[in-house]
Amino acid sequence: MSESPSTCIDIFLAIILPPLGVFLKFGCQVEFWICLILTFFGYLPGIIYAIYAITK
Numbered sequence: 001m002s003e004s005p006s007t008c009i010d011i012f013l014a015i016i017l018p019p020l021g022v023f024l025k026f027g028c029q030v031e032f033w034i035c036l037i038l039t040f041f042g043y044l045p046g047i048i049y050a051i052y053a054i055t056k
Contacts, residue, residue: 007054014050018043022050 013019022035022043031053 009053011051014054015047018046018050022053025054 010017010021010025012021013024019032019036023032026032033051035046035050038049
């Protein structure tokens, strides 16, 4: 199964700056705020959650 180019770009942004990738996908919904808080606690939890939120 092939992913769309926009999903690949979202995942790339989620790795570089996790809240930005989630924001571009969901806007200022609860997923963005969870990702922002997790990124403040640690960069790796933010990345993991961002990739999960984008691909779910």
